[in-house]
Amino acid sequence: MSAPATQRTPRVVAARRLQRRRERDAERLFLAEGPQAVREAVGVPGAVQELFGTPDALDRHAGLVDAAQAGGAGVCPVTGQGLAALAETVNPQGLVAVCRYLDVPLADALAPPPRLVAVLAEVRDPGNAGTVLRTADAAGAGAVVFAGDAVDPYNGKCVRASAGSLFHLPVVRGAPAGATVAALRSAGLRVLAADPYGEADLDALADAGALAAPTAWLFGSEAHGLAPALAAAAHLRVRVPRYGRAESLNLAAAAAVCLYASARALRGAGPVPAPDREDRESQW
């Protein structure tokens, strides 16, 4: 094995550029750091192009390295400083993978229509967006749509907050928000806008059995909520009830309550289908 690459080695310099959105979009590649994200990435055939790691970390995670190589990824040992240049956290735990974009077109994500979809409309905070993606995965959603001017799902902070969920279910990126709602409606989903001032109460809907149909939830930015035209395009605007004095919930908490209310209602109506992995792989 040759000497570990440093922060000045051309392949490290090239990979580091992927910290910027423009470079990611030009290459259709992004970075995933840490053993958890790398493990999930390796689980998606063809997702990992190259795996960087310190010699220690590559030893410690030999099974992951083998799986990455078996999947066609190159493996590149790097010095601690080389790794630090690639990582965006203080403690990257020795591994950073260069991954291929895995978003799918909206039409693909909706054929066949999943029973639970989360739409992030204009959500700008990458940590919030990644957390909602993780929660949607846990709640059994079949797709997550980053609509309109939402944050980039391949933003490093979003990838980290998703805790691997970016690799678990179909993600749609860049679909205009209005067209997304129209497509969801055409696909037969009930579109619910999460809105602190909505006309419907979430618990009342659950009590009435109104959440047992295939549903898409629209979530807006924490600072500004959903654009009025988008909220109006939903079938219903739904508020999470507030029993205390807090004016509102933060986005991640509201999304968790809404998505789990749907998941529970859909469980009563039968199993929530797993994401369709075949559709994802056809992208590569």
Add this chain to the structure above:
Amino acid sequence: MSAPATQRTPRVVAARRLQRRRERDAERLFLAEGPQAVREAVGVPGAVQELFGTPDALDRHAGLVDAAQAGGAGVCPVTGQGLAALAETVNPQGLVAVCRYLDVPLADALAPPPRLVAVLAEVRDPGNAGTVLRTADAAGAGAVVFAGDAVDPYNGKCVRASAGSLFHLPVVRGAPAGATVAALRSAGLRVLAADPYGEADLDALADAGALAAPTAWLFGSEAHGLAPALAAAAHLRVRVPRYGRAESLNLAAAAAVCLYASARALRGAGPVPAPDREDRESQW
């Protein structure tokens, strides 16, 4: 009105020291920044000792200033640099209040026992802790306990993440975690530990009507979960069901799902009582 104070004026220098926990504990004072937090602080009689603001912000929020003064607070105009020295965010919107500690002893928070309590045990991240405090408030909790080595509720990031909820309901600070569980059980609450590997499924408990009794939820740190002895001390260890492939939820999302499952069940059992404001005021 004299010239606005600067970052070198002694009262600004003294207030700035409250950014450090040791100084807060010595003075039993903390900082709350931004109009929203200041508004909630002013709503608690006696909570605000002193209000700093830029001349512009004091003009813009004249009603708040009047209310603070009516409550006995001093008002001190500061320059933009003086305000920046007091604030921990880039955009503090012109106002920072020095507030008196408002935590209550555990025994006071449990007399009479609330029907919903959230316990943060060893939660170290102030943003997560503040978010759970906000969610507990929205879900109608009657108390939030920062137990054991949990983060300081008066940490600036926790105060900000709570979005004013720190001023809405009784907060307990520094109670040992084991003693907290014993006191909750003695007070007749059902103690449920949120645990991704718990033996009980949250939705199954809800379906069985098992959440309609007064309940205290224990939440551990996102990185390490609850200490095994503490989880064992609960009546039940409860997992949020995972319908997809995410290994777990983040703390704020898990807490939102658990607290709202209880709130919904308790609503069925009658109204969740509002926090007892009288008990809080007796602290001052």
